[in-house]
Amino acid sequence: MTNAISQINHGIIVSCQSEGDDPFNRPEYIALFARAAEMGGACGIRAREAGNIRAVRAAVSLPVIGITKGGFPDGSVLITPDFDDVQAVIDAGAAIVAVDATQRIRPNGLSGKEFVAEIKKRWDVPLMADISTLEEGLAAEEAGADVIGTTLAGYTPYTKKSSEDEPDWELLGALCSRAKAPVVAEGRIWTPDQAREAFELGAYAVVVGTAITRPRVVTRRFVEAVGD
Numbered sequence: 001m002t003n004a005i006s007q008i009n010h011g012i013i014v015s016c017q018s019e020g021d022d023p024f025n026r027p028e029y030i031a032l033f034a035r036a037a038e039m040g041g042a043c044g045i046r047a048r049e050a051g052n053i054r055a056v057r058a059a060v061s062l063p064v065i066g067i068t069k070g071g072f073p074d075g076s077v078l079i080t081p082d083f084d085d086v087q088a089v090i091d092a093g094a095a096i097v098a099v100d101a102t103q104r105i106r107p108n109g110l111s112g113k114e115f116v117a118e119i120k121k122r123w124d125v126p127l128m129a130d131i132s133t134l135e136e137g138l139a140a141e142e143a144g145a146d147v148i149g150t151t152l153a154g155y156t157p158y159t160k161k162s163s164e165d166e167p168d169w170e171l172l173g174a175l176c177s178r179a180k181a182p183v184v185a186e187g188r189i190w191t192p193d194q195a196r197e198a199f200e201l202g203a204y205a206v207v208v209g210t211a212i213t214r215p216r217v218v219t220r221r222f223v224e225a226v227g228d
Protein backbone atom coordinates (compact mmCIF):
# COMPACT_ATOMS: atom_id res chain seq x y z
CA MET A 1 0.00 0.00 0.00
CA THR A 2 1.38 3.38 -0.96
CA ASN A 3 2.19 6.04 1.59
CA ALA A 4 -0.55 8.34 0.29
CA ILE A 5 -3.20 5.66 0.80
CA SER A 6 -1.92 4.70 4.24
CA GLN A 7 -2.04 8.38 5.25
CA ILE A 8 -5.81 8.57 4.71
CA ASN A 9 -6.60 5.48 6.78
CA HIS A 10 -9.48 6.16 9.19
CA GLY A 11 -9.42 9.87 8.46
CA ILE A 12 -11.60 12.63 7.11
CA ILE A 13 -10.80 13.84 3.59
CA VAL A 14 -12.17 17.27 2.78
CA SER A 15 -13.27 17.90 -0.79
CA CYS A 16 -12.33 21.51 -1.54
CA GLN A 17 -14.17 22.34 -4.74
CA SER A 18 -16.18 25.22 -6.12
CA GLU A 19 -17.64 26.09 -9.49
CA GLY A 20 -19.42 28.66 -11.58
CA ASP A 21 -20.05 32.03 -9.97
CA ASP A 22 -19.41 30.82 -6.44
CA PRO A 23 -17.32 33.54 -4.71
CA PHE A 24 -14.81 30.92 -3.55
CA ASN A 25 -14.11 29.65 -7.07
CA ARG A 26 -10.49 30.81 -7.18
CA PRO A 27 -7.35 28.76 -6.49
CA GLU A 28 -6.23 30.93 -3.58
CA TYR A 29 -9.58 30.49 -1.82
CA ILE A 30 -9.67 26.76 -2.48
CA ALA A 31 -6.20 26.58 -0.93
CA LEU A 32 -7.42 28.43 2.16
CA PHE A 33 -10.23 25.92 2.60
CA ALA A 34 -7.62 23.16 2.34
CA ARG A 35 -5.39 24.86 4.90
CA ALA A 36 -8.30 25.24 7.31
CA ALA A 37 -9.17 21.56 6.80
CA GLU A 38 -5.60 20.55 7.61
CA MET A 39 -5.66 22.68 10.75
CA GLY A 40 -8.90 20.96 11.73
CA GLY A 41 -7.34 17.50 11.45
CA ALA A 42 -8.21 16.36 7.93
CA CYS A 43 -6.10 13.51 6.58
CA GLY A 44 -6.33 14.50 2.92
CA ILE A 45 -7.84 16.90 0.39
CA ARG A 46 -9.81 16.22 -2.78
CA ALA A 47 -9.38 18.99 -5.35
CA ARG A 48 -10.48 19.65 -8.90
CA GLU A 49 -8.44 20.99 -11.87
CA ALA A 50 -4.70 21.51 -12.14
CA GLY A 51 -4.58 25.13 -10.97
CA ASN A 52 -6.49 24.37 -7.80
CA ILE A 53 -4.47 21.21 -7.14
CA ARG A 54 -1.21 23.17 -7.40
CA ALA A 55 -2.50 25.84 -5.04
CA VAL A 56 -3.60 23.22 -2.51
CA ARG A 57 -0.30 21.35 -2.74
CA ALA A 58 1.53 24.59 -1.95
CA ALA A 59 -0.71 25.25 1.04
CA VAL A 60 -0.84 21.88 2.82
CA SER A 61 1.29 18.84 3.53
CA LEU A 62 -1.63 16.42 3.14
CA PRO A 63 -2.04 14.00 0.22
CA VAL A 64 -4.25 15.43 -2.51
CA ILE A 65 -6.77 13.35 -4.45
CA GLY A 66 -6.88 15.09 -7.81
CA ILE A 67 -9.60 15.14 -10.44
CA THR A 68 -10.84 17.06 -13.44
CA LYS A 69 -14.44 17.19 -14.59
CA GLY A 70 -16.06 16.80 -17.96
CA GLY A 71 -19.38 15.40 -19.11
CA PHE A 72 -21.13 12.49 -20.76
CA PRO A 73 -23.36 13.16 -23.79
CA ASP A 74 -26.43 13.03 -21.52
CA GLY A 75 -25.05 15.91 -19.46
CA SER A 76 -24.05 13.92 -16.39
CA VAL A 77 -20.68 14.62 -14.82
CA LEU A 78 -17.64 12.64 -15.95
CA ILE A 79 -14.76 12.60 -13.48
CA THR A 80 -11.28 12.81 -15.05
CA PRO A 81 -12.45 12.11 -18.61
CA ASP A 82 -9.32 11.10 -20.53
CA PHE A 83 -5.63 10.30 -20.37
CA ASP A 84 -4.57 13.93 -20.82
CA ASP A 85 -6.56 14.74 -17.69
CA VAL A 86 -4.79 12.02 -15.74
CA GLN A 87 -1.42 13.42 -16.77
CA ALA A 88 -2.49 16.98 -15.89
CA VAL A 89 -3.58 15.91 -12.42
CA ILE A 90 -0.32 14.05 -11.84
CA ASP A 91 1.75 16.99 -13.10
CA ALA A 92 -0.15 19.30 -10.74
CA GLY A 93 1.02 17.23 -7.78
CA ALA A 94 -1.86 14.93 -6.91
CA ALA A 95 -0.81 11.98 -4.77
CA ILE A 96 -3.89 9.97 -5.79
CA VAL A 97 -5.84 10.27 -9.04
CA ALA A 98 -9.60 9.72 -8.97
CA VAL A 99 -11.52 8.72 -12.10
CA ASP A 100 -15.04 7.78 -13.10
CA ALA A 101 -15.03 3.97 -13.08
CA THR A 102 -18.71 3.42 -13.79
CA GLN A 103 -19.93 1.05 -16.49
CA ARG A 104 -20.74 3.96 -18.83
CA ILE A 105 -18.77 4.34 -22.05
CA ARG A 106 -16.83 7.59 -21.91
CA PRO A 107 -16.23 9.73 -25.01
CA ASN A 108 -12.86 8.03 -25.58
CA GLY A 109 -14.70 4.73 -26.14
CA LEU A 110 -13.65 3.01 -22.92
CA SER A 111 -15.75 1.76 -20.05
CA GLY A 112 -14.69 2.66 -16.54
CA LYS A 113 -13.09 -0.72 -15.99
CA GLU A 114 -11.15 -0.48 -19.25
CA PHE A 115 -10.02 3.07 -18.44
CA VAL A 116 -8.76 2.02 -15.01
CA ALA A 117 -6.82 -0.90 -16.49
CA GLU A 118 -5.21 1.30 -19.13
CA ILE A 119 -4.21 3.95 -16.60
CA LYS A 120 -2.50 1.30 -14.46
CA LYS A 121 -0.54 0.20 -17.51
CA ARG A 122 0.62 3.73 -18.30
CA TRP A 123 1.29 5.22 -14.86
CA ASP A 124 2.52 4.02 -11.50
CA VAL A 125 0.07 6.16 -9.54
CA PRO A 126 -2.43 5.33 -6.80
CA LEU A 127 -5.86 5.29 -8.41
CA MET A 128 -9.24 5.89 -6.80
CA ALA A 129 -12.21 4.49 -8.69
CA ASP A 130 -15.38 6.55 -8.30
CA ILE A 131 -18.31 4.17 -8.75
CA SER A 132 -22.08 3.97 -8.29
CA THR A 133 -22.81 0.24 -7.85
CA LEU A 134 -21.29 -2.79 -6.18
CA GLU A 135 -20.59 -4.42 -9.53
CA GLU A 136 -18.69 -1.35 -10.73
CA GLY A 137 -16.61 -1.30 -7.56
CA LEU A 138 -15.62 -4.94 -7.84
CA ALA A 139 -14.86 -4.53 -11.56
CA ALA A 140 -12.65 -1.52 -10.85
CA GLU A 141 -10.79 -3.45 -8.18
CA GLU A 142 -10.24 -6.30 -10.64
CA ALA A 143 -8.88 -3.77 -13.15
CA GLY A 144 -6.30 -2.54 -10.66
CA ALA A 145 -7.90 0.32 -8.73
CA ASP A 146 -6.16 0.94 -5.41
CA VAL A 147 -9.13 2.58 -3.68
CA ILE A 148 -12.87 2.44 -4.35
CA GLY A 149 -15.09 5.45 -3.67
CA THR A 150 -18.88 5.52 -3.45
CA THR A 151 -18.73 9.02 -4.98
CA LEU A 152 -21.18 8.46 -7.84
CA ALA A 153 -23.88 6.46 -6.05
CA GLY A 154 -27.12 8.22 -6.91
CA TYR A 155 -25.50 10.33 -9.62
CA THR A 156 -25.65 7.93 -12.55
CA PRO A 157 -28.81 7.49 -14.67
CA TYR A 158 -29.31 3.95 -13.36
CA THR A 159 -28.86 4.66 -9.63
CA LYS A 160 -31.23 6.63 -7.44
CA LYS A 161 -30.70 8.67 -4.32
CA SER A 162 -32.94 7.43 -1.54
CA SER A 163 -32.47 10.82 0.08
CA GLU A 164 -30.55 14.06 -0.40
CA ASP A 165 -29.56 13.76 3.25
CA GLU A 166 -28.19 10.22 3.44
CA PRO A 167 -25.33 8.31 1.77
CA ASP A 168 -25.98 4.99 0.07
CA TRP A 169 -25.44 2.91 3.17
CA GLU A 170 -26.38 -0.35 1.47
CA LEU A 171 -23.73 0.11 -1.21
CA LEU A 172 -21.09 1.12 1.32
CA GLY A 173 -21.74 -1.92 3.48
CA ALA A 174 -21.71 -4.28 0.50
CA LEU A 175 -18.46 -2.88 -0.84
CA CYS A 176 -16.77 -3.04 2.55
CA SER A 177 -17.74 -6.69 2.93
CA ARG A 178 -16.88 -7.76 -0.62
CA ALA A 179 -13.94 -5.66 -1.81
CA LYS A 180 -10.36 -6.23 -0.75
CA ALA A 181 -9.29 -2.69 -1.71
CA PRO A 182 -9.91 0.16 0.75
CA VAL A 183 -13.38 1.67 0.40
CA VAL A 184 -13.85 5.41 0.77
CA ALA A 185 -17.30 6.71 1.68
CA GLU A 186 -18.18 9.80 -0.33
CA GLY A 187 -21.43 11.49 -1.19
CA ARG A 188 -24.14 13.16 0.92
CA ILE A 189 -22.26 12.99 4.21
CA TRP A 190 -23.53 15.99 6.15
CA THR A 191 -22.88 15.22 9.80
CA PRO A 192 -20.22 13.77 12.12
CA ASP A 193 -22.67 11.03 13.06
CA GLN A 194 -22.91 9.96 9.42
CA ALA A 195 -19.12 9.90 9.15
CA ARG A 196 -18.93 7.74 12.27
CA GLU A 197 -21.55 5.38 10.84
CA ALA A 198 -19.52 5.06 7.63
CA PHE A 199 -16.49 3.94 9.64
CA GLU A 200 -18.63 1.50 11.61
CA LEU A 201 -19.69 -0.06 8.29
CA GLY A 202 -16.03 -0.55 7.40
CA ALA A 203 -15.05 2.56 5.44
CA TYR A 204 -11.31 3.13 5.15
CA ALA A 205 -11.78 6.91 4.96
CA VAL A 206 -14.62 9.39 4.59
CA VAL A 207 -14.87 12.33 2.20
CA VAL A 208 -16.86 15.38 3.28
CA GLY A 209 -17.29 18.16 0.77
CA THR A 210 -20.31 20.43 0.51
CA ALA A 211 -21.09 20.35 4.23
CA ILE A 212 -17.70 21.95 4.92
CA THR A 213 -16.63 23.91 1.85
CA ARG A 214 -19.80 25.09 0.12
CA PRO A 215 -21.25 27.77 2.43
CA ARG A 216 -23.70 29.00 -0.20
CA VAL A 217 -25.24 25.53 -0.50
CA VAL A 218 -25.30 25.02 3.26
CA THR A 219 -26.94 28.42 3.76
CA ARG A 220 -29.60 27.55 1.18
CA ARG A 221 -30.39 24.32 3.03
CA PHE A 222 -31.03 26.30 6.22
CA VAL A 223 -33.14 28.89 4.40
CA GLU A 224 -35.25 26.24 2.67
CA ALA A 225 -35.67 24.27 5.91
CA VAL A 226 -37.23 27.18 7.78
CA GLY A 227 -39.46 28.13 4.84
CA ASP A 228 -41.08 31.49 4.22
